[in-house]
Amino acid sequence: MDPKYERIADERGAIGARAAERRADGGASRRRGPELEDAILDAAWDVLIEHGYHGFTYEAVAARAGTSRPVLYRRWPQRDDLLLATLTKFWQPITVPDTGSLRDDAIGFLRNANADRAPTITFMSVQLADYFRDAGTSFDELRHTLLPPGQATAFETIVAHAVERGELPDVPRPSRVVNLPFDLLRHDLLTTMRAVPDESIVEIVDEVWLPLLGARPRPQERHPHPRPGRS
Template structure:
């Protein structure tokens, strides 16, 4: 009986379904972090996962399919704040991005440089593909809520203006290779974004 128990304990459990895919994408993530997109191959991932290339091909026929699945597992949507104030919502969201996404964002830009060149795509394109739901970008949602509350006048606004806070924080993260000072976040919201939207830092319509 003891011998049978020891044999059972020494026998590896066969991974299936979700458990198998999680193990595969975890191995793929490790390869991506260590070797970048250039070393992100079926051979390398299969070796790291202790499996065979056909196991990967059956699930992800294209290398890009495996990449997107790997990134999606490690790119979880952030909860959107809803404070009743556009300024406070923007500050809270940028602070969450700064605290939880700084390393991942810098890593993706650095490790995926070859991917962006090869596909002719950008980080924004990748971010759109990783968006799990059909919901609009986070800052578009914050602006829409502000309009519904009557805090912000309804008017045509370009995607560039709406998403500017994220783009500026991302730029500073890449320049700093990490998180940015909180004062930078406040400056982006108060002196750049809100005035572009026609609001003062106090959340009132400009000129009122």
């Protein structure tokens, strides 16, 4: 074919592709900026819940959102970019208590997480198992990725408050130790697939975490009743 006609054919093809994209957008093309992004992320969350990571495709999300794949590609060039944006929107931070007591802050936060996050933590750990394997990452790494840049974890904040109040000495502590209560809560959620009993939350703090930090609950703070299964 003459090069001139090849160029014309290419141009017609590009024009046709753009027209197809506009048609695929349909009503979604009238949504712009944050409104369109919110609609896409809402649709992406629904797809992730219903179909898991392997079903989390541009095609499925675009169809659910009533838009086209190019619209998604322009905002999130890689599928994992769209996944992280979706999780960031729906992984809302839990308020960190500041009660004036290290123990009460820790137990209060775990209770809040247990009530608000139990379904989400279980869902994410199960539905994203393939993502963790493919990406070579873990739930803990994902949790840190979802935090705003430079923001401390909840238990880093709780420990920092305790240091400021003089409840704990200002010394370096391993991140694994500081964040242990949440990790133990998540472990219990995943092994039982249900909310963690309150006595287990108290036990995590009183019997495991505070001793590791070199702190002990005041006598009036201790659990007043023996725990089931203990002699």
